[in-house]
Amino acid sequence: xxxxxxxxxxxxTIACQKMPELKTVAINVMVKxxxxxxxxxxxxxxxxxxHMAFKGTAKRTARQIAxxxxxxxxxxxxxxxRENTSFHCKVISxxxxxxxxxxxxxxxxSTFPDDELIREKGVVLQEIxxxxxxxxxxxxxxxxxxxxxxxxxxxxxxxxxxxxxxxTRQDILNYMAEYYQPSxxxxxxxxxxxxxxxxxxxxxxxxxxxxxxxxxxKVSRYVGGMSIHKDDFEQVHMIIGFEGVxxxxxxxxxxxxxxxxxxxxxxSRLFQEIREKRGLAYSISTNLNTYDDTGTFTVNVGTSEDxxxxxxxxxxxxxxxxxxxxxxxxxxxxKVQLISGLVMAAENSNYCADEIAKCILTYGRYIxxxxxxxxxxxxxxxxxxxxxxxxFNSKMTFAATGKIENWAISQDILA
Numbered sequence: 001x002x003x004x005x006x007x008x009x010x011x012x013t014i015a016c017q018k019m020p021e022l023k024t025v026a027i028n029v030m031v032k033x034x035x036x037x038x039x040x041x042x043x044x045x046x047x048x049x050x051h052m053a054f055k056g057t058a059k060r061t062a063r064q065i066a067x068x069x070x071x072x073x074x075x076x077x078x079x080x081x082r083e084n085t086s087f088h089c090k091v092i093s094x095x096x097x098x099x100x101x102x103x104x105x106x107x108x109x110s111t112f113p114d115d116e117l118i119r120e121k122g123v124v125l126q127e128i129x130x131x132x133x134x135x136x137x138x139x140x141x142x143x144x145x146x147x148x149x150x151x152x153x154x155x156x157x158x159x160x161x162x163x164x165x166x167x168t169r170q171d172i173l174n175y176m177a178e179y180y181q182p183s184x185x186x187x188x189x190x191x192x193x194x195x196x197x198x199x200x201x202x203x204x205x206x207x208x209x210x211x212x213x214x215x216x217x218k219v220s221r222y223v224g225g226m227s228i229h230k231d232d233f234e235q236v237h238m239i240i241g242f243e244g245v246x247x248x249x250x251x252x253x254x255x256x257x258x259x260x261x262x263x264x265x266x267x268s269r270l271f272q273e274i275r276e277k278r279g280l281a282y283s284i285s286t287n288l289n290t291y292d293d294t295g296t297f298t299v300n301v302g303t304s305e306d307x308x309x310x311x312x313x314x315x316x317x318x319x320x321x322x323x324x325x326x327x328x329x330x331x332x333x334x335k336v337q338l339i340s341g342l343v344m345a346a347e348n349s350n351y352c353a354d355e356i357a358k359c360i361l362t363y364g365r366y367i368x369x370x371x372x373x374x375x376x377x378x379x380x381x382x383x384x385x386x387x388x389x390x391x392f393n394s395k396m397t398f399a400a401t402g403k404i405e406n407w408a409i410s411q412d413i414l415a
Contacts, residue, residue: 002017002018003015003016003017003356003366003368004016004017004018004195005360005366006195006199008182008199008202008203008206010182010206010207010208010211011181011182011183011211012182012183012185012186012187012202012206013185013186013187013360014186014187014188014189014195014198014199014202015186015187015188015189015356015357015360015366016188016189016190016193016194016195016198017188017189017190017191017349017352017353017356018191018192018193018194018195019190019191019192019193019349019352020192021192022093022191022192022349023092023093023192024090024091024092024093024191024192024349025090025091025092025093025096025099025189025190025191025192025193025349026088026089026090026189026190026191026349026350026352026353027088027089027090027091027096027099027100027103027187027188027189027353028086028087028088028186028187028188028189028353028354028356028357029086029087029088029103029104029107029185029186029187030084030085030086030087030185030186030188030354030357030358030361031084031085031086031107031179031180031184031185032083032084032179032184032185032361033046033083033084033085033179033180033184034046034080034081034082034083034084034085034157035047035080035081035082035152035153035155035156035157036082036083036152036153036217036218036220036291037152037179037215037217037218038152038155038159039152040155040163041163041166042163042167042171042175043152043155043156043159043160043163044124044156044157044158044159044160044163044164044167045159045163045167045171045172045175046080046085046157046175047080047124047157047158047159048120048121048124048159048164048167048172049085049172049175049176050078050079050080050085050087051078051120051123051124052110052112052116052117052120052172053078053087053106053107053110054066054076054078054106055110055112055113055116055117055120056110056111056112056113056116057105057106057109057110057111058105058109058111059105059109060102060105062116065102065106068098068102069089069099069102072091072092072095072098072099073091073092073095074089074090074091074095074099074102075089075090075091076088076089076090076102076103077089080157081157082153082157082291083291083292084357084358084361086354086357087103087106087107088103088350088353088354089102089103090349090350093191093192093193096189096191096193097201100189100198100201100202100205101201101205104202104205104206105205107180108180108205108206108207108208112169112172112173114169117167117169117172121164121165121167124158124159124164125161125164125165127158128156128158128159128160128161128164131156131158135231135233135235135237135302135401135402136237136300136302138229138231138233138237138401139237139238139239139300139399139400139401140239140399141156142227142229142239142399142400142401143227143239143241143296143298143397143399144156145227146223146224146225146226146227146397146398146399147222147223147224147225147241147243147296147397148220148221148222148223148294149223149225151218151220151221151223152218152220153218153220153291153294177210177212178212178214178215179214179215181208181211181212181214182206182208182211183211183214184214184361186356186357186360186361187202187206187357188353188354188356188357188360189353190349190350190352190353190356191349217292219293220291220293220294221294222243222294222295222296222394222395223395224242224243224394224395224396224397225397225398226396226397226398226399227398227399227400228398228399228400228401228404229400229401230401230402230403230404231401231402231403232403233401233402233403234402234403235302235303235304235305235402236302236303236304236305236308236400236401236402236403236404237300237301237302237400237401237402238300238301238302238308238311238312238398238399238400238401238402239298239299239300239397239398239399239400240298240299240312240315240396240397240398241296241297241298241299241396241397241398241399242296242297242298242391242392242394242395242396242397243294243295243296243297243391243394243395244288244289244290244295244296244297244391245290245295245387245391246290246291246292246293246294246295247290247291247292247295247362247363248292248362248363249290249295251383251387252290252375253372253375253376253378253379254379254383254384254387255288255290255295255297255387255391256288256338256376257331257334257335257338257376257379257383257384258297258322258384258387258388258391259286259287259288259297260334260337260338261322261326261330261331261334261384262286262299262318262319262322263284263285263286263299264285264286264334264337265334265337267333268286269318269321269322270284270285270286270299270314270315270318271283271284271285273314273318274301274311274314274315278310278314280303280307280310280311280314281301281302281303281307281311282302283301283302284299284300284301284311285299285300285301286298286299286300287300292362296397297391299315301315305402305403305404308400308402308404319388319392322384322385322388322392323385323388323389323392323393324385325381325385326381326384326385326388327381328381330381331379331380331381331384335376335377335379338376339373339376339377342369342372342373343369346369
């Protein structure tokens with residue numbers, strides 16, 4: 001399925017993937033701004049804006065926004081990552097203009113009333129507390145803080161109670177004036193849609209009064225380190241991580257194959273060794289986080305206090321083995337998994353609209369699935385071993401939380 005791309009005179013990029021077999025349209029407005037663009041004082045502001053966008057505009061109250069989406073049977077939501085903020089909806093094909101009208105109003109014309117801001121801060125604070133009750137979220141935050149010490153990329157996307165409580169309406173307006181610029185946004189749609197019609201509507205709806213140059217992106221540097229936090233969780237949750245590749249690294253797809261072989265499926269080495277053969281954990285996985293200028297490769301697992309040291313030993317042994325050899329069968333199986341996963345995801349219009357926007361904001365162009373398949377198929381076992389040696393010989397980041405009494409073993413773990 002081809003993607004058509006056009007750019008408005010004001011710099012806004014519009015991308016449409018026509019999926020005529022669908023009776024719905026997914027609409028996404030994505031802004032290239034996230035927690036990595038924040039500082040110590042306004043940490044969490046990107047996420048707070050995402051929440052506040054649904055709390056009223058110049059012509060719609062928060063209730064009217066909710067009712068109008070319900071009136072057309074639409075679904076709407078938003079999310080914030082470290083590099084992007086997305087506002088999206090899905091509507092039946094005949095209502096895409098109304099969906100786009102509401103979504104554009106939310107992104108461009110939110111008024112951020114003080115009473116709503118006070119209430120929504122309370123909601124975000126509850127979200128932070130919920131995050132702190134989830135051991136997987138806690139250990140991820142610990143890991144990120146160590147991997148990117150004293151940098152915006154290391155801070156929580158949610159912010160903390162102090163930063164959230166201190167934010168004002170004017171702080172939000174100033175931040176949006178910097179980053180919510182047409183050249184920093186992509187409007188992407190997927191479904192039974194025509195790009196020329198979308199352009200005509202977007203020219204009426206996406207009007208920017210104050211177009212300004214964008215701030216320079218903060219540079220991030222992987223540091224690494226170790227943190228062990230004692231907590232009341234029933235399991236020890238830990239992450240063993242290393243510096244991975246960036247979005248634009250030539251070994252980007254090799255890293256995906258490596259991750260799949262090591263811990264990306266039920267047939268992967270770590271899953272087979274730790275769960276199937278030894279019964280040491282319910283689940284174990286490898287995870288990739290790639291950014292514009294850095295990235296991480298992690299092994300994530302939760303286990304009991306009496307088993308966690310054995311789990312570490314097995315993980316370390318498997319990292320050593322994959323730096324020595326990978327079989328052709330493993331490589332081919334991983335390629336099939338990656339490609340089939342993309343093929344299945346491409347049947348989901350929400351996924352398509354989201355990926356198109358991210359791709360354009362990251363690379364400045366849309367990369368087709370066919371190009372991705374070709375890049376994956378070019379990966380060899382030698383490429384995977386070489387990248388494993390590069391990644392797993394980089395400085396480690398170790399993060400753990402749970403009921404561990406013998407913290408003196410931390411140096412032993414590092415060794």
